[in-house]
Amino acid sequence: MIYFDNAATSYPKPPEVFEAMLKFMKESGGNPGRSGHRMATSAEAMVGECRNALSKFFGLKQPERCVFTLNCSDALNMAIKGIVQKGDHVITTVLEHNSINRPLQQMADDGFITLTRVNPAEQGGWQVEEIIKAVTPKTRMVALTHCSNVTGVINPVAELGKALRAAGDNITYLVDAAQSAGVVPLDMEAAQIDLLAMPGHKALYAPTGTGALLIGSRFNADKIHFWREGGTGGDSTAPHQPAELPYRLEGGTPNTMGIAGMLAGLRFIGKIGPTATLEHDRKIIKHLIGALESDKRFTIYGTKDISRKAGALSITIKDRDNAETASILDQAFSIAVRPGLHCAPYTHKHLGTFPTGTLRLSPGYFNTIEEADEVIKALQEIAS
Numbered sequence: 001m002i003y004f005d006n007a008a009t010s011y012p013k014p015p016e017v018f019e020a021m022l023k024f025m026k027e028s029g030g031n032p033g034r035s036g037h038r039m040a041t042s043a044e045a046m047v048g049e050c051r052n053a054l055s056k057f058f059g060l061k062q063p064e065r066c067v068f069t070l071n072c073s074d075a076l077n078m079a080i081k082g083i084v085q086k087g088d089h090v091i092t093t094v095l096e097h098n099s100i101n102r103p104l105q106q107m108a109d110d111g112f113i114t115l116t117r118v119n120p121a122e123q124g125g126w127q128v129e130e131i132i133k134a135v136t137p138k139t140r141m142v143a144l145t146h147c148s149n150v151t152g153v154i155n156p157v158a159e160l161g162k163a164l165r166a167a168g169d170n171i172t173y174l175v176d177a178a179q180s181a182g183v184v185p186l187d188m189e190a191a192q193i194d195l196l197a198m199p200g201h202k203a204l205y206a207p208t209g210t211g212a213l214l215i216g217s218r219f220n221a222d223k224i225h226f227w228r229e230g231g232t233g234g235d236s237t238a239p240h241q242p243a244e245l246p247y248r249l250e251g252g253t254p255n256t257m258g259i260a261g262m263l264a265g266l267r268f269i270g271k272i273g274p275t276a277t278l279e280h281d282r283k284i285i286k287h288l289i290g291a292l293e294s295d296k297r298f299t300i301y302g303t304k305d306i307s308r309k310a311g312a313l314s315i316t317i318k319d320r321d322n323a324e325t326a327s328i329l330d331q332a333f334s335i336a337v338r339p340g341l342h343c344a345p346y347t348h349k350h351l352g353t354f355p356t357g358t359l360r361l362s363p364g365y366f367n368t369i370e371e372a373d374e375v376i377k378a379l380q381e382i383a384s
């Protein structure tokens, strides 16, 4: 199988990742912080090591502000539902995944918040001024994506961080790093991001069931209302959830197997270098664009400027149904891609591709130019 669906989840994972998970399972599979014995303390040490490594990777100086979650949606829900209050105004964009769209739309429909969904002028990417123009005195949160999961366009989140600080100190800045974490280097403190949500299972190479919410040092974490209460392994006499991070937001046994995988994934990125994946993805995307852009049967969505793109390319083929094409690619050519709306309906309305969507090609670090050539050949064959 040629796997071009890395924007959904990365495959394959580096062998180091599943070897670390197996080793953890075999040798130290205790419950972190729950008991004093060696297996529990070694599990706790591994979880702490991953917290340190993940925090360092994104420029977060206080690792206790790194909260492990189930996935990126979980981290985004924790931030949105934990912070936004009745009467607040929230700004987002049409380029979001449903894990931002749906919680905010539900709050707006319930009359709880007012919502501005910025529709940028450029296809697939927003400009700082467009977001700042939407700020009102009631704006409590700006929640948007670093990198579009449909077009792969990288948005200027660091520039927006500075502009938002100038616009008002009460605005919480939440960035969805689902498609950028592990691919596009980001120092969240320098970018003045309050909350950074990410999955572990995409370009951090961890298994599914992993993610994190990173809370910037200037943000008052007491403002996040916890909604998952339970055991933390700490003081069990306390009648309420502990106030201190990360336990305040981490009730229940964590996904230790997954976190062992995430630690190995972070070490893998450390070994290949933080920009290796981006450079590699861009080489493949550039190759795909080069082969398809002058052929009138194909339409490419979003900028073709490779310096502003990460690992996703959306296309359509003239007179071909995306779902059917994906099925032919799978069945006849052994190529995995994702057709349709990619959980981003407003993005496709913005692109003019709603409701049928596009065909998303998302290469990853383990794909080769030779595989890209096979994908191009298959697409040309289907087009004709």
Ligand SMILES: Cc1ncc(COP(=O)(O)O)c(C=O)c1O
Residues within 6 Å of the ligand: 007, 008, 071, 072, 073, 074, 096, 097, 099, 145, 147, 148, 149, 176, 178, 179, 198, 199, 200, 211
């Ligand atoms: C931009 C974006 N945000 C959020 C998510 C949700 O991630 P998860 O499936 O880890 O919850 C995705 C998943 O593809 C995504 O692409």
